[in-house]
Amino acid sequence: MASSSTDRVLRPDNGRFDPLANALRALAIDAVQQANSGHPGAPMGMAEMALALWGEHLRHNPSNPAWPDRDRFVLSNGHASMLLYALLHLTGYDLPLDELRRFRQLHSRTPGHPEVGLTPGVETTTGPLGQGLANAVGMALAEKILAAQFNRPGHAIVDHHTYVFLGDGCLMEGISHEACSLAGVWGLNKLVALYDDNGISIDGNVAGWFGDDTAARFRAYGWQVLGPLDGHDVSALSAAIAEARRSTDRPSLIICRTTIGRGSPGRAGTAKSHGEPLGAAEIAATREAIGWSHPPFEVPAELRREWDAREAGAAREGEWARRFDAYRAAYPELASEFERRMAGRLPEGFAATRAAAVDGCTGNAEPVATRKASQKVLATLAPAIPELLGGSADLTGSNLTDFPGCGALRVDAEGFQPGRHVNYGVREFGMAAVMNGLALHGGFIPYGGTFLTFSDYSRNAIRMAALMKQRVVHVFTHDSIGLGEDGPTHQAVEHAASLRLIPNLDVWRPCDAAETAVAWTHALEQRQRPTALLLSRQNLPAQARTTAQIEQIARGGYVLSDRPSPRAVILATGSEVALAMQAQALLDAEGVAARVVSLPSSTVFDRQDAAWREQVLGRGTPRIGVEAGVTQGWGAYGCVASLGVDAFGESAPGPKVYEHFGLTARRLADLAKQHAAS
Numbered sequence: 001m002a003s004s005s006t007d008r009v010l011r012p013d014n015g016r017f018d019p020l021a022n023a024l025r026a027l028a029i030d031a032v033q034q035a036n037s038g039h040p041g042a043p044m045g046m047a048e049m050a051l052a053l054w055g056e057h058l059r060h061n062p063s064n065p066a067w068p069d070r071d072r073f074v075l076s077n078g079h080a081s082m083l084l085y086a087l088l089h090l091t092g093y094d095l096p097l098d099e100l101r102r103f104r105q106l107h108s109r110t111p112g113h114p115e116v117g118l119t120p121g122v123e124t125t126t127g128p129l130g131q132g133l134a135n136a137v138g139m140a141l142a143e144k145i146l147a148a149q150f151n152r153p154g155h156a157i158v159d160h161h162t163y164v165f166l167g168d169g170c171l172m173e174g175i176s177h178e179a180c181s182l183a184g185v186w187g188l189n190k191l192v193a194l195y196d197d198n199g200i201s202i203d204g205n206v207a208g209w210f211g212d213d214t215a216a217r218f219r220a221y222g223w224q225v226l227g228p229l230d231g232h233d234v235s236a237l238s239a240a241i242a243e244a245r246r247s248t249d250r251p252s253l254i255i256c257r258t259t260i261g262r263g264s265p266g267r268a269g270t271a272k273s274h275g276e277p278l279g280a281a282e283i284a285a286t287r288e289a290i291g292w293s294h295p296p297f298e299v300p301a302e303l304r305r306e307w308d309a310r311e312a313g314a315a316r317e318g319e320w321a322r323r324f325d326a327y328r329a330a331y332p333e334l335a336s337e338f339e340r341r342m343a344g345r346l347p348e349g350f351a352a353t354r355a356a357a358v359d360g361c362t363g364n365a366e367p368v369a370t371r372k373a374s375q376k377v378l379a380t381l382a383p384a385i386p387e388l389l390g391g392s393a394d395l396t397g398s399n400l401t402d403f404p405g406c407g408a409l410r411v412d413a414e415g416f417q418p419g420r421h422v423n424y425g426v427r428e429f430g431m432a433a434v435m436n437g438l439a440l441h442g443g444f445i446p447y448g449g450t451f452l453t454f455s456d457y458s459r460n461a462i463r464m465a466a467l468m469k470q471r472v473v474h475v476f477t478h479d480s481i482g483l484g485e486d487g488p489t490h491q492a493v494e495h496a497a498s499l500r501l502i503p504n505l506d507v508w509r510p511c512d513a514a515e516t517a518v519a520w521t522h523a524l525e526q527r528q529r530p531t532a533l534l535l536s537r538q539n540l541p542a543q544a545r546t547t548a549q550i551e552q553i554a555r556g557g558y559v560l561s562d563r564p565s566p567r568a569v570i571l572a573t574g575s576e577v578a579l580a581m582q583a584q585a586l587l588d589a590e591g592v593a594a595r596v597v598s599l600p601s602s603t604v605f606d607r608q609d610a611a612w613r614e615q616v617l618g619r620g621t622p623r624i625g626v627e628a629g630v631t632q633g634w635g636a637y638g639c640v641a642s643l644g645v646d647a648f649g650e651s652a653p654g655p656k657v658y659e660h661f662g663l664t665a666r667r668l669a670d671l672a673k674q675h676a677a678s
């Protein structure tokens with residue numbers, strides 16, 4: 001539990017500063033000092049926790065950070081990054097001392113907060129507190145499902161733990177509730193969380209704003225809680241980790257009472273140690289107090305030898321590789337399927353699956369809601385792509401994220417039932433961050449649904465997926481005022497525009513089933529980015545297209561309907577493409593030739609070459625944009641006018657709301673006429 005000020009006393013060290021822990025402390029202090037920026041307090045306070053875990057339990061191979069069956073380690077309190085960098089450096093990852101000296105400098109591999117893909121051994125990007133913990137839940141879930149799918153009697157090829165360090169901040173964040181509640185329900189017994197219970201956050205002693213009984217809270221989630229124990233007692237910590245590893249049915253939380261900034265005579269136990277360099281004088285005093293006489297960045301060879309985990313790691317991986325060979329001999333197809341999934345490669349027959357999904361959506365002229373089209377596409381894609389793991393934040397029947405035979409993930413009397421669809425409950429942010437963990441672990445392409453208006457709840461996790469280059473698909477249905485009666489709380493108006501602002505996120509707003517099918521397959525092909533699919537609640541008419549046009553959908557924007565020498569170009573997305581087509585017909589009757597451009601994904605369109613963009617948008621012809629949302633973005637496409645919704649919506653039947661906001665074919669045609677070239 002968060003400690004009260006009375007029991008939070010500056011702990012005397014009893015003269016017991018383990019030199020191995022001190023090596024971490026010293027590197028952290030020195031790097032923060034050199035950078036003149038960073039967070040020394042948490043690394044100093046968690047040094048023994050790190051020693052107990054990395055020194056005695058973590059199964060990893062520094063020479064191969066991609067070993068599929070390695071334990072995963074997440075530093076959820078990412079501001080303690082120097083602790084992780086010191087561990088990676090000392091255990092033998094490709095992170096030389098020079099990189100530690102360049103902590104927080106441009107193009108170093110030691111950025112301010114850990115970034116996956118940049119530093120070998122970093123499993124996820126952390127910094128936004130609480131999300132690392134949720135990522136860890138996703139990783140542990142991935143392990144559990146993969147083990148159920150691939151392990152065979154006598155062949156446990158998926159068998160690793162997920163460890164996560166977290167602090168008070170992670171537990172104060174609401175997402176910790178969402179994710180840890182799920183971890184309890186799912187019985188993620190191989191998830192071990194070590195809580196750095198130091199009673200301090202930036203504003204000081206947390207007693208004034210964090211009085212939770214954390215142990216009771218986690219027991220209530222169905223976790224095993226160990227401690228509180230002395231977070232500086234390496235053997236007690238190690239024993240607790242060993243006990244946690246023996247859990248067969250529950251995740252474990254180990255509460256470690258620590259002193260922030262431990263070892264610094266002037267700063268230990270204070271918020272001042274949290275986020276600023278100690279300064280030369282205090283560093284000297286600290287070196288003295290902890291018995292560390294070595295110059296900055298120097299670690300004696302004998303300590304380096306003790307920390308070095310390369311030999312043990314290679315032996316462990318070698319032992320696993322032999323087991324995997326035996327597995328391959330017994331189950332050759334499963335073995336190569338496992339390798340394919342962990343490598344993130346789509347199945348061999350993906351091109352055919354893609355064609356089937358698109359073909360299935362092009363023959364039918366019936367109007368259909370794009371959320372419904374999405375479900376139809378999933379029914380074709382999912383059986384052929386076993387790594388697709390669906391889910392919804394308690395809106396399965398609305399998001400239509402399930403598919404025939406998917407089965408729900410459950411833990412019941414029979415044990416763990418993997419299933420291909422996860423009921424995340426009403427936890428949009430938790431769902432998004434857990435999906436990031438699933439993707440980061442490898443073996444899955446997670447997708448999850450909610451209403452578009454609630455994408456704000458998930459937003460930072462979507463942003464993190466984009467930053468981390470993870471293939472995660474968000475199915476956001478009920479995408480505009482078109483949803484009708486639920487009213488402005490549920491009618492997304494600014495969300496499409498605001499999602500498009502996130503770098504490296506693809507945003508699709510398809511106008512019919514064919515565009516929906518292409519959007520889905522395009523999303524699966526993006527190994528380095530997440531995708532948001534914005535889908536309608538209401539039916540939308542199917543548009544007629546040539547084969548060439550169907551292929552052009554994947555370019556994000558294309559000419560859907562042209563006229564010779566058009567005098568205006570109407571750009572439309574999603575449900576407003578039909579409106580644009582109606583306006584074009586009205587204009588035809590009035591002798592004004594207009595081109596209709598469908599722009600299902602401006603983010604994809606923006607990546608096309610200039611020639612394509614010009615071919616689609618035309619040159620010198622006035623452009624008018626239409627989308628049932630804020631109009632701000634149309635300037636980027638050189639629109640001279642636009643039709644949209646620059647206010648919150650209204651509660652009424654969808655067509656009435658469209659009329660109320662003037663989103664009609666007549667108004668669009670008039671606008672085009674007004675601006676048409678003469």
Ligand SMILES: Cc1ncc(C[n+]2csc(CCOP(=O)(O)OP(=O)(O)O)c2C)c(N)n1
Binds near residue numbers: 130166167170198260
């Ligand atoms: C979501 C989020 N909000 C705010 C911050 C800024 N921040 C970084 S560390 C911190 C305090 C965290 O306290 P604690 O977890 O106890 O860390 P310690 O002081 O023990 O290092 C805050 C508010 C953040 N990184 N993420």
